[in-house]
Structures are given as C-alpha cells and as structure tokens.
Amino acid sequence: MKTFKSFHLKTLALLVVLVCFSCSDEDISSEALSNKNSQSYSIGNLHNQYLELAFNEFNYDTGNHIIELKKRFNNINIDGLNKDFQAEIIDSVAQLLESGLINVEIISNSYNESFSGQFFTEILDLLAQTDNQQSLSNELNQVKLQIESEILDESDRQSLLSFIEVLDSSSKFWFPTIYGGNGIGEDILGNGFNYVDVSYQTSPCTKAVVAADGMAAAAAFQAMGIGGWIAGALNPVAAGASVAVAVAFASGYAAATHPDCKTENENND
Numbered sequence: 001m002k003t004f005k006s007f008h009l010k011t012l013a014l015l016v017v018l019v020c021f022s023c024s025d026e027d028i029s030s031e032a033l034s035n036k037n038s039q040s041y042s043i044g045n046l047h048n049q050y051l052e053l054a055f056n057e058f059n060y061d062t063g064n065h066i067i068e069l070k071k072r073f074n075n076i077n078i079d080g081l082n083k084d085f086q087a088e089i090i091d092s093v094a095q096l097l098e099s100g101l102i103n104v105e106i107i108s109n110s111y112n113e114s115f116s117g118q119f120f121t122e123i124l125d126l127l128a129q130t131d132n133q134q135s136l137s138n139e140l141n142q143v144k145l146q147i148e149s150e151i152l153d154e155s156d157r158q159s160l161l162s163f164i165e166v167l168d169s170s171s172k173f174w175f176p177t178i179y180g181g182n183g184i185g186e187d188i189l190g191n192g193f194n195y196v197d198v199s200y201q202t203s204p205c206t207k208a209v210v211a212a213d214g215m216a217a218a219a220a221f222q223a224m225g226i227g228g229w230i231a232g233a234l235n236p237v238a239a240g241a242s243v244a245v246a247v248a249f250a251s252g253y254a255a256a257t258h259p260d261c262k263t264e265n266e267n268n269d
Contacts, residue, residue: 042103043217046244047162047251050076051173052184054252060192066257071092072248078241086245093216093246102219110222116156119147120218123163127211132204133171133180140164151163159221163214166247170213172204174251185209189255194263205261212254215249224236 054072062068073090074083096102104124108117125145130136144164147157174189175181179202189198189205197203220243255261 001069016151043240043244043247044165045096045240047166047217047248048169048173050245050248050250054248055188055192057227058188058192058209060194066094066253067194069252069256072244074243080247081199081241081245086242089242089246090249093249094253097212097250102215102250104215107215107222109217110219111159113154113156115150116160117118117174119143120163123160123167123214127167127171127207127214131179132174134259136171137168138268140168145253155222159218162221162243164216166217167210167214170210170251173203174209174255176206181221185255189261192253193261195261196263203260205258208258209254213242213247213251216250217243220246 048075051153051185053076054069058072059068069152070090074087076086078086090182104121107121111117111120123140126136126139126143130139144161145166147160150157152160172180174185176186176199177183178200185206189195195203195205196207
C-alpha cells in the first residue's frame, strides 16, 4: 500500500510542480485566498468563473473538443500566472486525466489516514444519492463541520475541505435549474454538447462532471500537502488560482469526454 500511495502521489504532484513554478508576488486580487480557511472556497468560486469564460465562445462544431477546450482555457487571463506555465498546467492535467490517474481508488488510497479516505467515499456517495443542489449543499456542509472538528492529518483535512467546496460550487454550475443549478452548465451540456437527459433531471452525466471537478481538487491538495503549500511555504494566492483553473479544466474535460455523457445520435445507435 505504501508503494501504491507513494507512486501515485508523485504522479499527481506533476500538477503541483507546475503550480509552484507559476507562483509570483503579484497575484489575483482575492483576499479570501490569503488564509487557509478560505482557500478551498475561493477555488470553488474561481473554478466557476473560469468554466464560464472557457465555454463562453466554445466551438462545439469543432472536430476535437479537447483541443478546443485547451485553447479556451489558455485564453483566460489570470493575473499572476505566466501564460507558458498556465498552458503547462492545463496540458499536465489533460495527461493525468487521459491516463486515468485521477480516480476514486487512487485518491481514497492516497490519504495519510484511512479515516480520511472513508470521508472521501462518503462525500462521493452523497453526490450519487442527491439530485437537488440545495440538499446536496446542506449535506456537504454537515460533513464539512464534522471534518473540521475531527483530529485529522492537516493535508488530509485541506484536501477534503477543498473536495467539498469544489463539489458545492460545481453542482451550482452544472446542476439543472429545476434542481437548483444556475443554468450555465445545463446549457453547456444540453444545448452545447447536445447531451440528452441533462435538463429535466440531475443525470449521470451531470454527476460525473461534478465528481471530476471535486476529485481533481482533492488530488491537487493531497499533492500540495507534500510540497508544503498547505504549511505556507508557497504563495497560496497564485497557487489557488492555478488549482482553480486546473480543476475547472478537469470539469470541462469530463463534460467533453465522459462515457455517461451521450448525445441523441449516440443513444440512437
């Protein structure tokens, strides 16, 4: 188990190495990111902003949605991030996703304490069982309070809190409006990609995209715990913006590729 954990955390740390190099003293003006208690919340909010910007002029008719996705995310202007490193972060996340290295088994087994892995799977179960965004948000908040009160490894705690906050923000973005979503993600999935069953229910496609969001955030915080950012060794503001765009890209990637997301034509095949 130790070999398994060490190998995959080193792999996930690829993203964090790029994040670290991209940090600078002049960062985005978000005061909330300046302390650890609000980092994950701010990442969740920034994640939604970056997703909306990326899909604002997305060309759904292109022959390669991943190339288009990379282009749109690279075009986002993020203060404090060097454009070259922004591109490398996005490319590295794409590589991790393509190789299947951001998944439930790897993340749950990469926590320092087994109890943390149990929290992780419990949170995913809440997403699977809940169709209404407000109900999900309330349930996640209860788990968040429990995690904050438990004696846990600090990097585990930050990973789980990030997981929760990004899931909450992501569900607001992707869930259909009739179940509490803001309508933006619903439009992307239903009218942009032309997926079925995403407008009148919280579909498996919708939940898969939200889960991809949260798992990418959890994985990034696990790896950053190793790198020392959680302990304050790195500038959290630039790192937070870097993780936010990386997590948002993971969400968009899932929207474009996940097998649970099917078009009308695919369902009729």
